[in-house]
Amino acid sequence: MEKTELHIEWERRIEDYESSGYTQATWCSINKVNVNQLKYWIRKIKGPKRNRSTKSKFTPVVVTEPPANESMEIKIGQASVGIRPGFDPAFLADIVRTLKTLC
Incomplete structure (x- = not known):
């Protein structure tokens, strides 16, 4: 199954968010993205939180x-x-x- 352009775009956005150091709300505000969309795509692309390795800051x-x-x-x-x-x-x-x- 090929990734759609939308899927690829959200992978790029999630990478940008994660490397920004901002909270989800702040990043979304700066980038004019709905925070619920960001959360949806993070779950869709990365899976449930408990299955992801998290980096502590x-x-x-x-x-x-x-x-x-x-x-x-x-x-x-x-x-x-x-x-x-x-x-x-x-x-x-x-x-x-x-x-x-x-x-």
């Missing part, structure tokens, strides 16, 4: 102890968050999760 983290009574800065992508002694760890975790989805 890790962000290197360096943990250092800040001097007492001083603030620290956390950078995620182009964003930075200032942290002072007595901060709320749960609130910081929410901020980090939000920034990770945007970067």
